[in-house]
Amino acid sequence: EDQVTQSPEALRLQEGESSSLNCSYTVSGLRGLFWYRQDPGKGPEFLFTLYSAGEEKEKERLKATLTKKESFLHITAPKPEDSATYLCAVFGQGGSEKLVFGKGTKLTVNP
Amino acid sequence: GAGVSQSPSNKVTEKGKDVELRCDPISGHTALYWYRQSLGQGLEFLIYFQGNSAPDKSGLPSDRFSAERTGGSVSTLTIQRTQQEDSAVYLCASSSKTVSYEQYFGPGTRLTVT
Numbered sequence: 329e330d331q332v333t334q335s336p337e338a339l340r341l342q343e344g345e346s347s348s349l350n351c352s353y354t355v356s357g358l359r360g361l362f363w364y365r366q367d368p369g370k371g372p373e374f375l376f377t378l379y380s381a382g383e384e385k386e387k388e389r390l391k392a393t394l395t396k397k398e399s400f401l402h403i404t405a406p407k408p409e410d411s412a413t414y415l416c417a418v419f420g421q422g423g424s425e426k427l428v429f430g431k432g433t434k435l436t437v438n439p
Numbered sequence: 440g441a442g443v444s445q446s447p448s449n450k451v452t453e454k455g456k457d458v459e460l461r462c463d464p465i466s467g468h469t470a471l472y473w474y475r476q477s478l479g480q481g482l483e484f485l486i487y488f489q490g491n492s493a494p495d496k497s498g499l500p501s502d503r504f505s506a507e508r509t510g511g512s513v514s515t516l517t518i519q520r521t522q523q524e525d526s527a528v529y530l531c532a533s534s535s536k537t538v539s540y541e542q543y544f545g546p547g548t549r550l551t552v553t
Contacts, residue, residue, distance in 0.1 A: 332481075360540045371443070371530050371544035372482070415482070419540050425495050426472070426484035427542060 330355045330420045334430035341406055341437050349401040349414055349433045357421030361399050363392050364415040366432070372415055406437045441465065443545035445531050451551045452521055460516045460548045464533030471514050472534070472542060473498075473506060477527040485529075488514060489536075521552045 333352045341347055353361065360379055364372035376385045378394040385392050389410065391402040401414055413434045417427040444463045452458050464471050473485040484498040488508045499505070503522075508514040518525055528549050532542040 362541065364544075369546075371532075371546045374541050374543060377541055417482075424484075424497065425470070425487045425489075426498065427474075427482070428484070429474075429482040431479075431481040 330418055330422060330428040332416055332418055332428055332430035334414075334416050334433050336433060337431070338434045339436070341403075341435070343407055343437055343439050344405050346402070346404045346406070348403070349435070351399040351401070351416030351430055352397060353399070353416070353418045354397075355418045355420040355422075355428075358418060359421055360419040361394055362417045362419065362427065363390075363399070363401055364417065366413045366415055375414075403435070406435075408437045408439050411435055411437045443531055443533055443543055445529075445545040445548050447548060448546065449549045449551075451553060454523060454552055455520055457517065457519045458521055458550065460518075460529050460550070462514045462516070462531030462533075462545060464512060464514070464531070465535075465543060466512075468533035468535050468543075469511065470534040470536045470542075471508060472532045473514070473516050474530045474532065475527045476530060476547070482530065485516070518550075521550075523552050526550055526552045 331354045335350045363375040366372045376392040381396045413432040415432045417429040446461045471488040474482045487495040490511045503519045506516045528547040530547045532544045534542045
């Protein structure tokens with residue numbers, strides 16, 4: 329069964345203080361690993377898809393990386409508007425079309 | 440362009456009543472998914488549609504839950520005889536699949552069963 333574990337559950341940063349969020353996964357044949365951002369009261373907003381180990385993608389202050397066992401979301405010089413819950417999900421080859429999500433990391437960036 | 444829309448945004452119902460939740464996917468997206476998000480839990484998969492067919496219903500928690508999709512577009516999730524444990528945010532997502540696997544989510548329907 330595909331599984332995703334995210335850590336830490338919550339992270340508080342000062343504005344400008346860079347850090348990383350972790351997503352560890354087990355999946356039978358990875359078709360894609362996804363990062364989403366979710367603001368309170370809203371649906372998840374798509375950020376990145378990573379398909380193979382070694383792949384990296386960047387968007388503004390965010391950079392996602394992928395290994396065979398985990399993915400990292402690096403946040404460089406965060407701003408208060410980066411505060412949100414960040415969700416990681418995997419899409420495997422196990423015959424199901426569903427995304428399997430982790431429980432998320434709640435990021436708070438203080439000014 | 441227009442994203443995924445869901446209605447109603449909020450629904451309060453009494454235990455035992457039936458409810459219908461609606462999802463309008465992104466135009467042209469053939470794949471549609473329903474998920475449930477409960478407090479403190481991750482997103483939980485419910486059902487997947489490809490066109491009007493539902494090849495994966497494995498996440499539906501009981502036979503009180505059903506869903507249909509018509510015209511390869513709008514989908515309705517129906518919960519019969521609602522229970523308090525059905526209270527959650529119900530999220531719909533759609534994907535083009537022929538382009539990529541990314542799923543795009545709607546804003547969700549917050550269901551409260553009293």
